[in-house]
Amino acid sequence: MAYTLISFIGTGNKTEKSPIGYNETNYIFPDGQHFKTRYFMQAVLKVKNNIDQLILLGTDTSSWDYLVDAENDERNETVSLWSDLYDQCESKEKGGAPIGITQSNLERLEKYLTERFGIAVVLRMHTHKVDDESSKELFDCYTGITELVKKNNNILFDITHGFRSMPVLLYQALQYSVSKRSRDVEIIYGELDQSKTNGYARSLSSYWEYSALSGALDVFESKLDGFRLADLIADTWEKGSKAIKRLSEIVQTNFALQIFDVVRQIDNAVNAYPEDTPKHLAKVKDVLLQIKQLIDENNKPRSLYRYSEFLYAHKLNVQAVITLQIAVETAIAIRCGNEEAIGNYDWWQNVGSKKLYDLKGNDWKNIGNSLTHLEVFRNQIAHGGSKNKDTGGFPQATNIPNIYESGKRGVENLFKELGI
Numbered sequence: 001m002a003y004t005l006i007s008f009i010g011t012g013n014k015t016e017k018s019p020i021g022y023n024e025t026n027y028i029f030p031d032g033q034h035f036k037t038r039y040f041m042q043a044v045l046k047v048k049n050n051i052d053q054l055i056l057l058g059t060d061t062s063s064w065d066y067l068v069d070a071e072n073d074e075r076n077e078t079v080s081l082w083s084d085l086y087d088q089c090e091s092k093e094k095g096g097a098p099i100g101i102t103q104s105n106l107e108r109l110e111k112y113l114t115e116r117f118g119i120a121v122v123l124r125m126h127t128h129k130v131d132d133e134s135s136k137e138l139f140d141c142y143t144g145i146t147e148l149v150k151k152n153n154n155i156l157f158d159i160t161h162g163f164r165s166m167p168v169l170l171y172q173a174l175q176y177s178v179s180k181r182s183r184d185v186e187i188i189y190g191e192l193d194q195s196k197t198n199g200y201a202r203s204l205s206s207y208w209e210y211s212a213l214s215g216a217l218d219v220f221e222s223k224l225d226g227f228r229l230a231d232l233i234a235d236t237w238e239k240g241s242k243a244i245k246r247l248s249e250i251v252q253t254n255f256a257l258q259i260f261d262v263v264r265q266i267d268n269a270v271n272a273y274p275e276d277t278p279k280h281l282a283k284v285k286d287v288l289l290q291i292k293q294l295i296d297e298n299n300k301p302r303s304l305y306r307y308s309e310f311l312y313a314h315k316l317n318v319q320a321v322i323t324l325q326i327a328v329e330t331a332i333a334i335r336c337g338n339e340e341a342i343g344n345y346d347w348w349q350n351v352g353s354k355k356l357y358d359l360k361g362n363d364w365k366n367i368g369n370s371l372t373h374l375e376v377f378r379n380q381i382a383h384g385g386s387k388n389k390d391t392g393g394f395p396q397a398t399n400i401p402n403i404y405e406s407g408k409r410g411v412e413n414l415f416k417e418l419g420i
Helices: 040-047 076-089 103-117 132-143 165-178 205-223 227-233 238-253 256-271 281-292 300-313 317-336 345-362 364-382 397-418
Strands: 003-009 025-028 034-037 051-059 120-126 154-158 185-192 198-203
Touching: 003 040, 003 165, 025 040, 025 185, 034 040, 040 051, 040 154, 040 185, 040 198, 051 103, 076 103, 103 120, 120 132, 132 165, 154 165, 165 205, 185 205, 205 227, 205 281, 227 238, 227 281, 238 256, 238 281, 256 281, 256 300, 256 317, 300 317, 300 397, 317 345, 317 364, 317 397, 345 364, 364 397
Parallel strands: 003 051, 003 154, 025 198, 051 120, 154 185
Antiparallel strands: 025 034, 185 198
């Protein structure tokens, strides 16, 4: 797959002896290739032959003139471009501030670099003032960068040059906008040795992987959405990946009765947990063990009750209400039918619901009232928030905590009555 190189331009470390802020450096790559240049991104372009787009980001006062090779390209338009950029980007008087590049000259430079490098080049700039006051402009600028990347390209992110805040801001923006897209991000850095004449290309891509894993784990822990996490750990812990994906599927679809199958899968995954797995995966294992501890095959109604509480604690209120009602129906099936009656809609309609109706009538105060409200609310959820047939009112999300807590009390009383 082709790559888009995203890089930065700053001002370098200018001195009276070295008015050009970037030193000429022999950059050496892991495969032994090397290239001598002032700008690491040029070495990357020379060595990596699968880059077909360059996105270069700087401030209005970055040294954009450095990018024009007026010494080796004496065409009038090239010299003119360099001269205009120098006037705008470099301070001629000590203590003076550069004017900053204009948009029209940035466009001229973009056209020049596209011709020079023989690939698509996109230039973007923002204010040199990086603080809270400019945060909205910067956020808009950096989050818009990924929209410029060619559709099917992966990203090679070079953090060597530029002002220190710039790689941090773009890193954050890439996390914001790339997380749900099917493209890889690699991070590269040109490190100077002590002599400052040689440099070494270093890969920091593993940090992107750790960051992506951390974000995916947070989503899984907070919302039990483990699809992204499952993809990220598939190569390291295959059985754990499959268990997480299966759990996420039943949470998403409200297939609560399948939690028992999922826990068996979790058990197999935990038993196959590789001991040499990176430490950060231990937290994933802990979450799965927490779910496993909720479930007891020998007491399915109680297990579903605990699973409902677990869903509610994760603010998955709809799933929690539905699962609590399923705990009721499972309890009736166990005591008034058999295992085959669990999840059997016809049995519930013809037998189970009538058994529950009788139990409600025998103890309306402790069982009937709260379980009726729970079932009505569950039915309203199942029908897209339909009106209550008795009151004519739509369900309100703000009522969920009261209905849920009342439903739990009714379920507990039902369990006592049934000896569960």
